[in-house]
Amino acid sequence: MPVVRARPDVVFSEVFRAAYPDILAFIRRRADPARVEDLAAEVFTIAWDRWEDVPREARPWLFGVARNLVANDHRSRERRRRLELRLGSERDPGQDDTSFNDVALDLRVAWARLNDADREVIALVAWDGLTGREAAAVLGCTRAAFSVRLTRARRRLKHLLDDAVDEPVPAVTPHLSAALEGDLP
Amino acid sequence: MNHRMRNRTLRLVEEANPVPTSGLTADESARAELLLQDLTAASGPARPVAGRRGTRARALVGGAIVLLAAALGGGLLATAPASAEQVLLQAASNAALQQPVGEGRYWYVRTESDTSVTIPHQREVWLAREGGVLRDEFFAAEVAESEGSAVLDPALVRYQDLGQHADVPGGSSTTLFGGNVAVTWDELDELPADPEELSALLTERMTDTSHGHAYDLWDAATGLLRESPARPELRRTLWEVIASIPGVTLDGPTTDAAGRDGTAVSVDFSSQRLGRYALVLDPTDGTLLETRYLADDGAVLSTGTVIEQGFRDTAPTAQPPVCGPGSEPERSC
Numbered sequence: 464m465p466v467v468r469a470r471p472d473v474v475f476s477e478v479f480r481a482a483y484p485d486i487l488a489f490i491r492r493r494a495d496p497a498r499v500e501d502l503a504a505e506v507f508t509i510a511w512d513r514w515e516d517v518p519r520e521a522r523p524w525l526f527g528v529a530r531n532l533v534a535n536d537h538r539s540r541e542r543r544r545r546l547e548l549r550l551g552s553e554r555d556p557g558q559d560d561t562s563f564n565d566v567a568l569d570l571r572v573a574w575a576r577l578n579d580a581d582r583e584v585i586a587l588v589a590w591d592g593l594t595g596r597e598a599a600a601v602l603g604c605t606r607a608a609f610s611v612r613l614t615r616a617r618r619r620l621k622h623l624l625d626d627a628v629d630e631p632v633p634a635v636t637p638h639l640s641a642a643l644e645g646d647l648p
Numbered sequence: 649m650n651h652r653m654r655n656r657t658l659r660l661v662e663e664a665n666p667v668p669t670s671g672l673t674a675d676e677s678a679r680a681e682l683l684l685q686d687l688t689a690a691s692g693p694a695r696p697v698a699g700r701r702g703t704r705a706r707a708l709v710g711g712a713i714v715l716l717a718a719a720l721g722g723g724l725l726a727t728a729p730a731s732a733e734q735v736l737l738q739a740a741s742n743a744a745l746q747q748p749v750g751e752g753r754y755w756y757v758r759t760e761s762d763t764s765v766t767i768p769h770q771r772e773v774w775l776a777r778e779g780g781v782l783r784d785e786f787f788a789a790e791v792a793e794s795e796g797s798a799v800l801d802p803a804l805v806r807y808q809d810l811g812q813h814a815d816v817p818g819g820s821s822t823t824l825f826g827g828n829v830a831v832t833w834d835e836l837d838e839l840p841a842d843p844e845e846l847s848a849l850l851t852e853r854m855t856d857t858s859h860g861h862a863y864d865l866w867d868a869a870t871g872l873l874r875e876s877p878a879r880p881e882l883r884r885t886l887w888e889v890i891a892s893i894p895g896v897t898l899d900g901p902t903t904d905a906a907g908r909d910g911t912a913v914s915v916d917f918s919s920q921r922l923g924r925y926a927l928v929l930d931p932t933d934g935t936l937l938e939t940r941y942l943a944d945d946g947a948v949l950s951t952g953t954v955i956e957q958g959f960r961d962t963a964p965t966a967q968p969p970v971c972g973p974g975s976e977p978e979r980s981c
Contacts, residue, residue: 479687585658
């Protein structure tokens with residue numbers, strides 16, 4: 464009996480419709496708002512172009528591509544920012560449009576003090592809704608390693624939360640640019 | 649709920665999510681659907697896998713129209729609209745019924761081109777297995793366009809020796825067909841008559857242009873149809889390969905620059921940083937009449953019309969370059 468396979472464009476369309484809102488939100492949390500849909504389009508263009516190589520479980524792979532593209536976008540923006548500074552631009556390059564909304568001050572303080580790698584681990588679970596297995600795939604580590612990293616990150620955040628009371632409030636954004644600098648292996 | 653979110657610290661962070669995941673707005677949803685359509689219609693997965701290809705079958709119906717049935721495996725044929733596919737496969741079938749192209753020392757092709765940077769002009773080529781002669785009016789047409797003239801300066805048109813690089817280290821005078829697949833004359837005679845095998849072979853040989861597999865295949869198959877002495881069976885297979893490229897659409901009846909009636913099909917490669925490419929063909933005999941490059945609104949930006957093809961026993965004598973030996977032959981001093 465012949466094996467019946469669904470057409471690639473049909474399967475891709477299903478994956479696209481299921482994952483697009485999540486990928487869009489993932490990028491929106493981390494990238495320049497003006498670039499969000501362009502980057503999302505790039506994620507799925509790469510996915511379609513490499514469809515034969517995309518793992519059967521495509522969702523973590525898509526998040527991994529999005530993560531790399533956002534990291535590249537951050538690097539490009541940083542290069543432009545440095546150039547603008549060199550050229551004496553008066554535009555304030557440090558403004559990020561995304562920030563915590565209606566968040567307790569102690570969480571803002573603690574989050575600001577957390578290192579970028581810890582923030583990324585936590586954000587993948589708490590904001591992006593990934594399972595441990597999916598987040599491990601995005602970061603290119605084993606599920607066990609991710610679990611350890613999440614536990615440690617969570618513990619550090621808790622300690623910082625406990626210490627945060629009465630501390631001055633730094634300017635905080637949830638961007639994860641430093642943590643995104645490394646590509647997936 | 650992710651079991652990890654039972655943790656109070658994580659729940660605190662979750663509640664501070666700057667962009668909670670939600671459904672798309674109507675505008676976002678519309679743009680997403682457009683993106684999806686563009687992706688799946690204009691290009692295909694880059695490297696079809698042998699196993700998936702192997703699921704397709706070919707059937708001969710009434711000796712007239714060969715139907716390449718995508719037997720549930722999808723792949724190359726999956727997204728080609730049936731109407732464009734039917735026209736191309738009709739051309740394929742009828743191309744195979746034509747008489748062989750004959751014999752001779754040179755394969756002669758005369759084309760007429762019109763681009764945004766030139767006035768209409770012609771290109772003639774006499775190709776031997778090794779070397780050949782080219783007469784190309786492009787440079788003269790470029791100069792005429794820039795000067796606002798409708799007349800070519802004959803002094804700027806030369807018969808160029810295509811074998812002149814044979815004595816250059818690394819140079820070769822062997823005639824190659826098909827653009828980025830670079831098929832020699834001998835290889836041309838041995839190309840497979842099965843579209844899947846031919847597609848696989850072209851894919852294996854082509855140089856990746858970074859514009860995607862569909863474009864590379866289109867470019868190779870079109871190049872072989874336009875400027876090679878392909879035998880009738882090979883022409884059939886080339887049309888079948890083009891029919892298999894995802895996103896090919898039927899544009900309908902048209903007239904080429906030489907006034908011949910034909911049918912246009914096109915494919916949009918704009919997602920590959922290119923534009924829309926069209927072919928004008930005569931489905932009744934499988935002749936490729938014209939290639940076109942189109943703007944997004946369908947306006948024709950440039951054309952290349954095949955006026956004449958056939959074998960010749962002789963070729964004109966090549967002339968020295970405009971600027972003397974060693975210079976760029978087609979350029980002025």
